[in-house]
Structure formats: structure tokens, C-alpha cells
Amino acid sequence: MKELLTLSNLAVERAGRTLLSELSCSFRAGEVVVILGPNGAGKSSLLLALAGLIPSSGEINLQGRALNHYSRHELSMQIAWQGELPPTEFGLTVNQRLNLAVAEESEAIEEVAQTMDIQALLQRPLGELSSGERQRTELAALMLRDAPIWLLDEPTAHLDLKHQIQCVQMMKTQCESGRAIITVLHDIQQAMAVADHLILVDGKGGAEYGEAEQLFAGQRLTQLFDAPVIHQGALLVPDYGKRI
Amino acid sequence: MLRWSALSVALVVCLFIGLSIGEQWINPFALSDALESTILWELRFPRLLTAFAVGGLLALAGAWFQVLLGNPLAEPYVLGVAGSASAGAVSGLMLLPGSAWIMSLGAFIGAWIGIMFVMFFSHLGANRMLLAGVVLAAFWSAVLALLLALLPEQGLFRAFSWMMGDLSHSDIPVSVLLIAWAIALICGLVLSRSLDLLLLGERHAEALGVDVKKLRQRLLLLASAVTALAVTAAGTIGFVGLVIPHLMRLLFGSLHRAVLPASAIGGGLLLVMADSAARTVNAPAELPVGILTAIIGVPVFLFLLLRRS
Numbered sequence: 001m002k003e004l005l006t007l008s009n010l011a012v013e014r015a016g017r018t019l020l021s022e023l024s025c026s027f028r029a030g031e032v033v034v035i036l037g038p039n040g041a042g043k044s045s046l047l048l049a050l051a052g053l054i055p056s057s058g059e060i061n062l063q064g065r066a067l068n069h070y071s072r073h074e075l076s077m078q079i080a081w082q083g084e085l086p087p088t089e090f091g092l093t094v095n096q097r098l099n100l101a102v103a104e105e106s107e108a109i110e111e112v113a114q115t116m117d118i119q120a121l122l123q124r125p126l127g128e129l130s131s132g133e134r135q136r137t138e139l140a141a142l143m144l145r146d147a148p149i150w151l152l153d154e155p156t157a158h159l160d161l162k163h164q165i166q167c168v169q170m171m172k173t174q175c176e177s178g179r180a181i182i183t184v185l186h187d188i189q190q191a192m193a194v195a196d197h198l199i200l201v202d203g204k205g206g207a208e209y210g211e212a213e214q215l216f217a218g219q220r221l222t223q224l225f226d227a228p229v230i231h232q233g234a235l236l237v238p239d240y241g242k243r244i
Numbered sequence: 245m246l247r248w249s250a251l252s253v254a255l256v257v258c259l260f261i262g263l264s265i266g267e268q269w270i271n272p273f274a275l276s277d278a279l280e281s282t283i284l285w286e287l288r289f290p291r292l293l294t295a296f297a298v299g300g301l302l303a304l305a306g307a308w309f310q311v312l313l314g315n316p317l318a319e320p321y322v323l324g325v326a327g328s329a330s331a332g333a334v335s336g337l338m339l340l341p342g343s344a345w346i347m348s349l350g351a352f353i354g355a356w357i358g359i360m361f362v363m364f365f366s367h368l369g370a371n372r373m374l375l376a377g378v379v380l381a382a383f384w385s386a387v388l389a390l391l392l393a394l395l396p397e398q399g400l401f402r403a404f405s406w407m408m409g410d411l412s413h414s415d416i417p418v419s420v421l422l423i424a425w426a427i428a429l430i431c432g433l434v435l436s437r438s439l440d441l442l443l444l445g446e447r448h449a450e451a452l453g454v455d456v457k458k459l460r461q462r463l464l465l466l467a468s469a470v471t472a473l474a475v476t477a478a479g480t481i482g483f484v485g486l487v488i489p490h491l492m493r494l495l496f497g498s499l500h501r502a503v504l505p506a507s508a509i510g511g512g513l514l515l516v517m518a519d520s521a522a523r524t525v526n527a528p529a530e531l532p533v534g535i536l537t538a539i540i541g542v543p544v545f546l547f548l549l550l551r552r553s
Contacts, residue, residue, distance in 0.1 A: 053451060072453050072455045076452050079451070080451070081447075081451040083447060083451075084447070086443075086444040086445050087443075089314070089315075089316050090311075090316065090493065090498050091493055091494075091497075091498045093498075096440075096499060097444070100440055100444060100452065101452070
């Protein structure tokens, strides 16, 4: 598979704190890489660095060319980023939000709105929607982008169970169509359902890249989160204990 | 389309009323003598165009500052440009009290000093920039208060009248203001898609291909320059820059290819109506136009807001 994005000795610092150092790996077309780690470990910052939205050191190579040699416009053609929900103060409607994701008026808007169950919301202002509906709007906006690389920061956040499943399936479908998806997830089941590779970020500067199957197999996640994670057949689940 | 038609009709009606109304009602289509013609075309018409251009410039600047600072409460004077312009105008009045144009010159210099201070903070994010602007505005108010305290008594009326907005003797030619109005609107339309993307927040805008740093600098310079020109022409007229962009968003939606032209026209209309009222209500004396912008604009805005919700 074609390598789209290559990192060599990537280091990310924020507010004087080293979140990541010496991460080297490649992201290929048709592959999902899931970033896992505790809160504040630097998962979102890693995504922002990959999108060129915050500074980093080391090398990020996009399709054979250094990331910092791309203009913002060129980068937006290659990389789509989904992160925090946009502000709602200025009264943008769902339809206007979706139109901003594409360069010109697009018929695909109706289609993605249907896929994300938001066709009935198209004329409503974003400020009138629930967080889950706004998240679905963001995912629909993402689906309108042609970029070969998707960087997703907790795409299933705020979603109900039906839409979480739909979102995971959407990631699989998009990956099969040749996109490279790098996503932060908190749900281990969802990570197991989509990940080809994992990046485990420990929050102390360490980051480990490896095959998802291998990293899920041992006790690595228990160590990473400092929390009990147990194997139940083929699944890996958090051990919440029993009600006393 | 209906809304644009309504705005066009409102434009024609307001311009007609603005021309006709005053101490004496004059019908532009039935002038009775040379005096009426002189009053209409040499006094009222240039003043009406000045009001229209200044109102439009203030509304455009307000719309830009609101997006730039990501805050719907922002207005053209939020970063202290009006305060520095007022301080400049009053300084001019202290230095050359007999000069007719010294307040405008002082305001223009003061406004640009204010802009230079603001540009110094342009690299900060929206929230910090807003905070820096509020602090700068407080600084300029203190300087202004000091200057007013030192100003001889005979200059106080002129200073206060200028500070509350005065369209009666603008020192900037009408043609310059109208050209600035058109250029500002064109610049705004060229930037409209980037402005729309900025409504999604800086990160999203950047991820969608906008060079946010460059855009912010351009927008800040443009909005400040437009504010400086408007303040120099007519003193500080509040309310237009705050409310007109909101009003136009309520009527025309959030996208800037509609909001900016509608604001440029709507701001002009509000100021034309306010100025017409200011020179008629207590004729032959004139009221400060800034008072009238609020008296006319607040009920209209609140009515629309309540109807919308």
C-alpha cells in the first residue's frame, strides 16, 4: 500500500512540556491507525501536528514532500481534520456548515446528510442542535472532503450507540476506498473494530507504534492506562467490577 | 430575493426622506426656488451621502471585528481606536483651538496611533487580543478624561459634540468616503469565503486552507483603517457597528457574501435616518446623531430578535 505520511523522530511540545518525542512511523492508504492514551497525553496534539496546525520538530513527510513546504491550501487538499465542535455564536445553519466543507455547491450534501441522519436538520442553526447532532454534522462535513488522509479526534464522541456503530462502519468503508485514517479513540472496542496499527501515547514523552493485534494481545493497555483491562474471548474490555 | 427587494425599497425611501426632511420639508421633485435647490443639493445631499458612507463603513468594520475576535459583542471601537481618535481630536483642539479642521486631523492621527498599538497585539489569539483591546480602550479613555479635564471651558462643548457624533461639518470630502465605502465592500467580498470559514473557529478555518495569521492581520488593518476614517469624518457614533451586522445576519443569514453588502447598505440607512432625525427633531438646533442611532436602532433590533426567537 502507498505510504502517504511518514514521520521521522517527531517531537511535539506544548506549553513547554514535551508530549511526544522520537516517534517514527508511516501511514498508508487503506489503513486505520488508532491513537490511544490517557487524558492529556498528547493524542490531539499529535493529530494537530500531523495536520500542520501546531509546530513540531523532526520530520513529517507528506507524499514525498516535507509538510512545512505545503501551503495551507495545498494541505487542505491532502488532509482533512475533524476536531472540536465549531462555535455557534454566528448562527450558521447545518447546510451552510456543510457548504463550507466544499469549494463549490455540491449535490453530495444531500447524500451525506442522509447518511448521517441530519437531512431534517439542514436548515437549522448549529446552536439549536444537541452535541450529538453537531458531531454528526461534523462527520458529514468530513465526508464531503476529497482529502486522502483523515485525522479524526474522537469522532464517536457525543454520539448515541446507533451512530457510534455507524461512525465506526463509515471509517471502515472510507478506509477500504483507499483513505488513510488516523484517529484518536477512547473506546477500546471501537479501536479493536477498526485499527490496523496503534500509536500508544503515555503522556511522559513516550510513544509506541505497532501492529494493533500484537499490542492488544498483551498487558500493554493495562500498563498504558494504569487501569484494569481484561481479555474476554477475542475482546478486550475495561474491568468496571461488579455492583456491591 | 424578497429581503433584498425590501432593502432596496428601504434605501430609496430613506434617501428620499433624508433629502426632503429638515427644518423645512423640501420635495426634491418640486423645487420652488433657488434657495431650496441650494439647501437640497449643496447642504443636505452631501451630508446625506456622508451619513450613508460613514454608517456603511462602521457596519462593515463591526462585522469584521465580530468575526476577527470571534465575539458577537465586538464593535468597531472595541480595540480602543475610537478612544485614541477622540484623544487625538481633543489634543488638536487644545493645540489649535481656532482651527476648523484640527479635530479631524487630530482624530486621524490619534486613530492611527491606536491602530499601531492594536497591530502590536495582532499575533495574539482572538480572546487575548480582545482583552488587550479592552485594556487599551480603558487607557485611551483615561487619556481622554485627562485631556478633557485640562481643556479650557470654551472648547468643551465642541469636544463633547464631536465625541457624540457630528455629521454637520465633516472635513473629509464625500467622494473620498464613498470611494472608501466601495473599496471596503469589495475587499470584504473578496475575503468573504475566508471570513465564513473563520466562523468555524481558527483551527477549522486553517484546516480548510485559510492562512489565518495573514487573514487576521489584513482584517485587523482593514477594519481599523475603516474605523479611523469613519471616526475622523464624523466623530464617535456608537451602536451602528454593533447592531447592524447582527440585524443583517438575522435577515440575510450568516454568510458574508450577503451580510457585508447588506451591512454596508443597512448601516448607511440607519445613519441617514438617525441624522435626518437629529437635524429635524429640535430644529434649528441639532441633536448628536449618536443618540439617535441608538434610539432608532435598539427597538428595531429588539423587535427582530424577539420575533426570531
